[in-house]
Amino acid sequence: MDKLFFTDEHEMLVDMVKDFAKNEVEPRAREMDETGEFPHDLVKQMGELGLMGIPVPEKYGGAGMDNVAYAAAVMELAKADASVAITMAAHTSLGTMPIVLAGSEEQKQKYVPKLASGEMLGAFGLTEPGAGSDAGNTKTTAVRDGDSYTVNGSKIFITNSGVAGLMNITARIIEDGKDKGIGAFIVSTDTPGLKIMPKEKKMGWRASDTRELFFDGMRVPAQNAIGSTSGGFKTFLKTLTGGRISVAALAVGTAIGAYERALKYSTEREAFGKHIHQFQSVGFKLADMATRIEAAKLLVFHAAWLRDRGKNVIKEAAMAKLFASEVAMDVTTDAIQIHGGYGYVKEYDVERYFRDAKVLEIGEGTSEIQRLIIKREIIKEITSL
Numbered sequence: 001m002d003k004l005f006f007t008d009e010h011e012m013l014v015d016m017v018k019d020f021a022k023n024e025v026e027p028r029a030r031e032m033d034e035t036g037e038f039p040h041d042l043v044k045q046m047g048e049l050g051l052m053g054i055p056v057p058e059k060y061g062g063a064g065m066d067n068v069a070y071a072a073a074v075m076e077l078a079k080a081d082a083s084v085a086i087t088m089a090a091h092t093s094l095g096t097m098p099i100v101l102a103g104s105e106e107q108k109q110k111y112v113p114k115l116a117s118g119e120m121l122g123a124f125g126l127t128e129p130g131a132g133s134d135a136g137n138t139k140t141t142a143v144r145d146g147d148s149y150t151v152n153g154s155k156i157f158i159t160n161s162g163v164a165g166l167m168n169i170t171a172r173i174i175e176d177g178k179d180k181g182i183g184a185f186i187v188s189t190d191t192p193g194l195k196i197m198p199k200e201k202k203m204g205w206r207a208s209d210t211r212e213l214f215f216d217g218m219r220v221p222a223q224n225a226i227g228s229t230s231g232g233f234k235t236f237l238k239t240l241t242g243g244r245i246s247v248a249a250l251a252v253g254t255a256i257g258a259y260e261r262a263l264k265y266s267t268e269r270e271a272f273g274k275h276i277h278q279f280q281s282v283g284f285k286l287a288d289m290a291t292r293i294e295a296a297k298l299l300v301f302h303a304a305w306l307r308d309r310g311k312n313v314i315k316e317a318a319m320a321k322l323f324a325s326e327v328a329m330d331v332t333t334d335a336i337q338i339h340g341g342y343g344y345v346k347e348y349d350v351e352r353y354f355r356d357a358k359v360l361e362i363g364e365g366t367s368e369i370q371r372l373i374i375k376r377e378i379i380k381e382i383t384s385l
């Protein structure tokens with residue numbers, strides 16, 4: 001199926017990422033999960049391999065590849081370890097692409113080469129304690145004061161925020177006492193007034209760096225606004241569409257990692273004198289897992305392929321994210337079932353894939369929100385006929 005979407009260049013990239021994931025990432029995955037330590041050295045290696053800026057134009061130091069390539073790379077990393085995959089995906093889709101898509105030429109030249117090379121990590125701060133799904137309820141304010149903005153408020157669950165050099169944040173813009181809507185800003189992580197809290201202790205994605213942030217009178221130069229100040233929120237929403245395809249790819253990788261382990265185990269484990277795949281209930285589970293993974297993969301690459309052709313993929317990205325994340329949850333659950341008691345302990349790794357899968361139904365828009373988006377788009381299609 002990959003042949004449908006892959007060129008020789010894609011194949012070469014996938015081979016390279018596969019090697020890196022197998023030799024460098026996979027042997028460390030269990031330890032990273034247990035210690036929760038952020039893998040700085042692996043991120044450095046990914047930068048050297050050109051994996052920290054796959055869809056970034058060459059002009060700004062990226063690999064200049066397309067969204068199919070980027071999704072394929074995320075998928076390969078996630079087969080080995082979801083924390084490493086989300087570090088790269090959040091950095092690329094959310095930390096870097098808003099600047100590439102809507103930044104000024106000056107911002108692109110100043111920040112993007114450092115991000116694309118992996119010299120600096122990027123993060124993205126949209127979610128607030130009272131504004132997750134309801135992002136329009138953003139309470140953080142940026143009050144215009146001469147040639148800068150004074151930012152007050154907070155963000156929560158921000159991936160890469162403790163290890164990033166830069167983050168793109170959203171805030172409600174107040175100018176001359178008037179609310180101008182939600183905008184986006186580039187914030188250097190050494191800005192006075194930015195307080196980065198200790199790393200969250202999570203169920204999965206344990207080596208990934210997730211934190212709460214506080215802004216206390218943080219001054220941000222007006223030239224750091226991304227796009228027109230009031231258009232910043234739209235930029236962020238566009239960013240989320242791309243981010244959803246990468247999270248969907250991550251979900252497929254997570255599902256494949258668990259499925260491959262279950263498949264192998266089913267050919268080794270014996271019960272009642274047979275390999276367990278010979279029991280129809282186990283064999284049919286494996287057949288369903290393989291089929292659903294293939295379907296999710298098609299949705300992911302189709303959405304990426306359409307995006308590469310300049311199509312509006314709001315619906316396709318939401319469908320890919322919704323379906324792939326639910327496939328990841330179901331497949332990792334079945335992988336544990338196939339392992340029996342051994343699936344519940346750490347020895348066979350499937351419990352890690354299961355814990356890593358759950359957040360895929362939550363981050364970058366919950367499954368409920370994806371359904372709302374899909375419903376909105378399909379109704380729009382028929383009412384505009």
Ligand SMILES: Cc1cc2nc3c(=O)[nH]c(=O)nc-3n(C[C@H](O)[C@H](O)[C@H](O)COP(=O)(O)OP(=O)(O)OC[C@H]3O[C@@H](n4cnc5c(N)ncnc54)[C@H](O)[C@@H]3O)c2cc1C
Nearest residue numbers: 124125126127132133134157158159362363364365366368
């Ligand atoms: C590990 C991790 C990493 C993350 N990384 C980032 C990041 O880098 N940057 C960032 O900005 N955010 C990040 N997030 C935040 C994530 O995007 C939000 O948690 C998510 O959007 C849900 O928001 P919430 O947690 O406030 O839940 P809520 O919005 O409070 O939702 C609670 C429940 O209500 C449901 N619900 C809410 N509204 C509706 C509705 N209208 N219709 C139907 N159901 C509804 C939801 O689907 C959910 O089941 C991360 C989260 C996690 C856990």
